[in-house]
Amino acid sequence: xxxxxxxxxxSYARADVEFVLPLVHDLRAVGAALWLDxxxxxxxxxxxxxxxxALRECSRLVVVLSPDSIVSSNVMDEITFALKKDKQIIPLLxxxxxxxxxxxxxxxxxxxxxxxxxxxxxxxxLGSPAYSAGAAMERSLGHESIVEQGxxxxxxxxxxxxxxxxxxxxxxxxxEARFRQNKWFLFPLAGxxxxxxxxxxxxxxxxxxxxxxxxxxxxxxxxxxxxEDQAGKADADNGRDREKKGSNSGSQESAxxxxxxxxxxxxxxxxxxxxxxVNRQYDQAIQMFTKxxxxxxxxxxxxxxxxxxxxxxxxxxxxxxxYDVVVKLNPNLATAxxxxxxxxxxKGQFSQAIHDFNKALxxxxxxxEVYDGLGQTHTYMGQYDxxxxxxxxxxxxxxxxxAxxxxxSVYLLKSEAARAIEDFDEAIKxxxxxxxxxxxxxxxxxxxxxxxxALRDFDQALRLTPGESTIMESRRRVSAKxxx
Numbered sequence: 001x002x003x004x005x006x007x008x009x010x011s012y013a014r015a016d017v018e019f020v021l022p023l024v025h026d027l028r029a030v031g032a033a034l035w036l037d038x039x040x041x042x043x044x045x046x047x048x049x050x051x052x053x054a055l056r057e058c059s060r061l062v063v064v065l066s067p068d069s070i071v072s073s074n075v076m077d078e079i080t081f082a083l084k085k086d087k088q089i090i091p092l093l094x095x096x097x098x099x100x101x102x103x104x105x106x107x108x109x110x111x112x113x114x115x116x117x118x119x120x121x122x123x124x125x126l127g128s129p130a131y132s133a134g135a136a137m138e139r140s141l142g143h144e145s146i147v148e149q150g151x152x153x154x155x156x157x158x159x160x161x162x163x164x165x166x167x168x169x170x171x172x173x174x175x176e177a178r179f180r181q182n183k184w185f186l187f188p189l190a191g192x193x194x195x196x197x198x199x200x201x202x203x204x205x206x207x208x209x210x211x212x213x214x215x216x217x218x219x220x221x222x223x224x225x226x227x228e229d230q231a232g233k234a235d236a237d238n239g240r241d242r243e244k245k246g247s248n249s250g251s252q253e254s255a256x257x258x259x260x261x262x263x264x265x266x267x268x269x270x271x272x273x274x275x276x277x278v279n280r281q282y283d284q285a286i287q288m289f290t291k292x293x294x295x296x297x298x299x300x301x302x303x304x305x306x307x308x309x310x311x312x313x314x315x316x317x318x319x320x321x322x323y324d325v326v327v328k329l330n331p332n333l334a335t336a337x338x339x340x341x342x343x344x345x346x347k348g349q350f351s352q353a354i355h356d357f358n359k360a361l362x363x364x365x366x367x368x369e370v371y372d373g374l375g376q377t378h379t380y381m382g383q384y385d386x387x388x389x390x391x392x393x394x395x396x397x398x399x400x401x402x403a404x405x406x407x408x409s410v411y412l413l414k415s416e417a418a419r420a421i422e423d424f425d426e427a428i429k430x431x432x433x434x435x436x437x438x439x440x441x442x443x444x445x446x447x448x449x450x451x452x453x454a455l456r457d458f459d460q461a462l463r464l465t466p467g468e469s470t471i472m473e474s475r476r477r478v479s480a481k482x483x484x
Contacts, residue, residue, distance in 0.1 A: 007033045008090075008126060009058040011078040013068035018354040019094050019111075020064055025383050026119060032126045034062070039385070055081050060088035062122075065108065066095040079103065090125055092118065282309040300329040304336065311343055319343040334364035338373060345377050353377050368397045375406055384410050401431035409440060417447040435464035439471050446474070451482045 012020045017038070024036050035054045041047060055061075061082040069075045082089050083102060091099070091108035099108070109125070111118035289306035296302065307322030323340035326333060341356030357373045364370075375390030391407035394400075408423030424441035431437060442457030458475040462468060 007035050007054075007058045009054055009061045009078070009082075010034055010036045010064070011061055011069075011075050012064040013066060013072045013075060015068040016064050016066050016094055018351060018358060021386055022351075022381065022383065023119070025386065027123070027126065032123065051078075056085070058087065060090060062090045062092060063103070065091055065093050065097055065099065065103075067097045070097050070100055076100070090122070092122065280312070282313050285309045298329055300326045300333070300336070303329070304339065307339060307343070311339070311346070314346065316343045316346040320347075332363055334360040334367050334370075337363065338367065338370055341370075341373055341377075345373070345380070348380075350377050350381050366397070368394050368400075371397070372403065372406065375410075379406075379410055379413070384414050399426075399430070401427040401434065401437065404430070405434075405437055405440065408444070412440065412444050412447065415447065417444040420444040421448075433464060435461040435468065435471070438464070439468075439474065442471075442474060442478070446478055446481075451478050454478045455482065 041050045091103050093108045093110050109118050109121045286309045289302050292302050303322045303325045307319045310319035320343045326336040337356040337360040341353040344353040357370050360370045371390050371394035375387045378387035387410045394403045404423040404427035408420040411420035421444045427437045438457045438461040442454040445454035455478050461471045
């Protein structure tokens with residue numbers, strides 16, 4: 001356990017992992033020392049023993065408060081232990097809930113309205129190296145401290161500076177205005193640069209990385225169509241619903257009266273619509289799916305497939321609307337949550353995507369596509385270690401070329417080219433005719449300065465996809481390095 005005297009133990013409920021993992025990643029990115037069970041318990045190590053050791057050795061405890069955590073016996077045990085050992089406790093209010101009695105007298109940090117503001121306050125309390133330098137710089141410029149220590153030893157917010165959404169901050173203009181106002185040419189420049197770097201690191205980890213694609217230029221595992229059994233259940237459910245509604249079901253403009261002919265007509269349209277989708281005639285497919293829904297308004301299979309067409313057209317809002325209906329009609333359908341998660345990811349709504357992927361896993365633990373969705377989402381967020389863990393789980397469930405390819409790509413992003421090549425080797429064994437894998441392995445060899453091997457892979461990739469401009473450019477670049 002690193003530097004136990006300054007390490008913070010993170011106590012939370014499993015249901016809040018989508019909030020906790022990115023938070024810990026952001027805090028570690030700026031030097032804060034934290035212990036989290038999912039990241040710090042080694043393979044083969046006893047969970048109970050590791051948690052007890054971490055609790056004893058930590059200097060303080062951060063507890064994430066939510067409706068799930070306040071009813072968790074594990075979380076309450078960890079709070080009791082910390083109180084008994086007189087450790088500092090920092091409550092984080094993640095979701096509305098009743099604050100436990102033993103924590104009511106402690107000031108919490110509120111993450112409900114603004115993640116950025118909550119993160120800034122927490123960094124001030126934890127005293128990460130990068131943040132401490134920035135706080136000193138702000139005080140030298142006449143700004144009030146964001147957090148001071150309360151009588152309980154817990155960080156208390158004191159008139160925190162208003163933080164705009166990161167995307168809307170013009171950092172250069174803000175710095176220029178501050179510079180003119182203070183006219184200080186000798187302020188702690190190093191501290192300012194550390195703060196700027198901190199902000200850029202955290203922002204960068206939330207920016208999508210569209211150029212990091214799996215084999216054949218896809219976006220990972222595609223949205224999932226319903227099986228015949230699932231589609232059949234959709235038909236049956238729709239029939240029962242219409243029988244319940246009878247002749248008093250409301251407007252007759254959107255659906256004819258007779259239920260049996262409606263299902264037949266809907267199925268005929270559905271079969272034809274599906275062919276439009278297979279042929280990538282998405283506009284025609286959407287039009288016909290919509291017509292089919294007039295005859296079978298509760299057929300969640302049609303909503304699902306219309307959502308697929310919207311997704312492939314990158315109409316993510318419309319896709320999400322369709323998947324919302326599928327979830328409402330069949331809340332236990334893992335496919336619906338997975339597909340909606342992909343649409344949220346397409347919009348850059350990574351937190352919502354992770355929530356839907358985790359829900360899909362709760363409903364179907366064998367749905368390996370979900371690990372791919374989680375892994376690529378964490379990759380887009382710059383959370384490479386979490387992405388590798390996701391792909392590890394996917395490969396333990398099922399070995400596929402794209403899982404090896406994706407994990408190798410993450411290793412390449414981490415500049416661990418040797419490990420990346422190992423994964424690309426396995427991917428090639430499973431998909432020997434995939435040019436994207438050869439191209440990516442060539443980039444790994446280039447990173448290791450093994451230029452003949454890189455050139456060999458680029459040549460093979462070009463044999464499989466002649467004239468591909470990006471591969472040709474990589475080949476020219478490596479050829480130039482060989483001749484110099």
